[in-house]
Amino acid sequence: MSRIVVIGAGYVGLTSAACFAHLGHEVRCVDIDQIRIEKIQSGRLPIIEEGLLELVNNGVKSGLLSFSHDVSVVDSFAEMVFLCVPTPQAIDGSADLSFVQKAARHISELMPKDCIVVNKSTVPVGSTKIVELEIQRNDVKVVSNPEFLREGTAVLDFLNPDRIIVGAENFEAAEMVAKLYERLGAPVLITDPASAETIKYASNAFLATKISFVNAVAAICEGVGADVSDVVKGLGFDNRIGKSFLQPGPGWGGSCLPKDTAALIKIGEQNGYDFDLLRGVVAVNEQQFERVVNKTKLALSGELDGKNIAVWGLTFKANTGDMRDSPAIRIINILMNLGAKVSAFDPSVQSIDSELDGVSICQSSLEAVKNAEVLLVLTEWHDFSIVSPNEVRALMLSPNVVDARNLLNKPNWIEAGFNYQGIGR
Numbered sequence: 001m002s003r004i005v006v007i008g009a010g011y012v013g014l015t016s017a018a019c020f021a022h023l024g025h026e027v028r029c030v031d032i033d034q035i036r037i038e039k040i041q042s043g044r045l046p047i048i049e050e051g052l053l054e055l056v057n058n059g060v061k062s063g064l065l066s067f068s069h070d071v072s073v074v075d076s077f078a079e080m081v082f083l084c085v086p087t088p089q090a091i092d093g094s095a096d097l098s099f100v101q102k103a104a105r106h107i108s109e110l111m112p113k114d115c116i117v118v119n120k121s122t123v124p125v126g127s128t129k130i131v132e133l134e135i136q137r138n139d140v141k142v143v144s145n146p147e148f149l150r151e152g153t154a155v156l157d158f159l160n161p162d163r164i165i166v167g168a169e170n171f172e173a174a175e176m177v178a179k180l181y182e183r184l185g186a187p188v189l190i191t192d193p194a195s196a197e198t199i200k201y202a203s204n205a206f207l208a209t210k211i212s213f214v215n216a217v218a219a220i221c222e223g224v225g226a227d228v229s230d231v232v233k234g235l236g237f238d239n240r241i242g243k244s245f246l247q248p249g250p251g252w253g254g255s256c257l258p259k260d261t262a263a264l265i266k267i268g269e270q271n272g273y274d275f276d277l278l279r280g281v282v283a284v285n286e287q288q289f290e291r292v293v294n295k296t297k298l299a300l301s302g303e304l305d306g307k308n309i310a311v312w313g314l315t316f317k318a319n320t321g322d323m324r325d326s327p328a329i330r331i332i333n334i335l336m337n338l339g340a341k342v343s344a345f346d347p348s349v350q351s352i353d354s355e356l357d358g359v360s361i362c363q364s365s366l367e368a369v370k371n372a373e374v375l376l377v378l379t380e381w382h383d384f385s386i387v388s389p390n391e392v393r394a395l396m397l398s399p400n401v402v403d404a405r406n407l408l409n410k411p412n413w414i415e416a417g418f419n420y421q422g423i424g425r
Helices: 011-022 034-041 052-062 098-108 127-135 154-159 171-179 193-224 228-236 257-270 276-299 327-337 365-369 389-395 410-415
Strands: 003-007 026-030 065-068 080-083 116-119 141-144 164-167 188-191 308-312 341-345 374-377 400-403 419-421
Touching (some): 011 052, 011 065, 011 154, 034 065, 052 065, 052 154, 080 098, 098 116, 116 127, 127 141, 127 193, 141 193, 164 171, 171 188, 188 193, 193 228, 193 276, 276 327, 276 374, 276 400, 276 419, 308 365, 327 341, 341 365, 365 389, 389 410, 400 410, 410 419
Parallel strands (some): 003 026, 003 080, 026 065, 080 116, 116 141, 308 374, 374 400, 400 419
Antiparallel strands (some): 141 164
């Protein structure tokens, strides 16, 4: 058993804290947001993650997991401190390390002798050195241990990892961090900090590349009359390519891919390399938002001004409540700028966010489509796939649907009288 303090109770921090406790370690999770901590202590998690509430409750009951808004819990307790704080995108595209630096300064004098600090936040190459400069203690070792957690399946990903990456100048410190995951039986790569940090950015950039590639292929499929579903199946059977992240859609978004691709482009710039390939990946993604808007225009004979549009899905993916850099939000904003009126429903969104000024938030998928002239499916929530197209048809002014997730049963919707448009179909 190791004694761990996790700084940050967001997606990465809260999931890591609960999972480390599940693995038998004693964990204290700290966040300066007192309201967030009080909600967690009362059993109300600030994020949607399958299985996480159960792990939190079990950890608290066992005494292995506790929460606090006071960073002084680091004092005399911590053998390891995990930094799981935000690294948002700065104006120039680089990662903003101010939260990481502030956290490192706070714990500097509090940590017991020979403590290990672990960067789990997604940080630029060279960040271990930056943290070391903030801490200024020779007895404290700084280790990079990037996370590879997908929102909505973070618990599953943590407990069933493809690999554990640990980067450190001190091999003994790296081994101690790697040992935390020993029960999981995953492959472990111990490397230098720069390589560990690059692996994280390169992984997300490659996944973004796969999505942009399949969206570009979907555009070709529409032009030549091919079915992208079959094309993707054919690609996925090739073990060199694989099936994952080859689902066409409205574009990629979320809290990771946009900022990590931008950060890797910036890292290239700062080190004398113009990452044109990755710029192209980002450009294709921007085009995809416009392609969905153009499909909507086509359904309405080119006119959006004053038209009633229904949207199913606001989050950047299903099974999460996260709307950060959501393709749905980007597309809705374009539509509204062109004069469209938007009614939207998402199972995880109950009120109007500042990003959604002017959008009517509905309480059901059927409420959203009342008097609409076109329906856009922008998030792949399973519940949308089982809504009766006949019920939808009865409520809409015009039978048009743009299925940007290829989620709906196309023959059923056509049979119900809809003008159906998918992606690459």
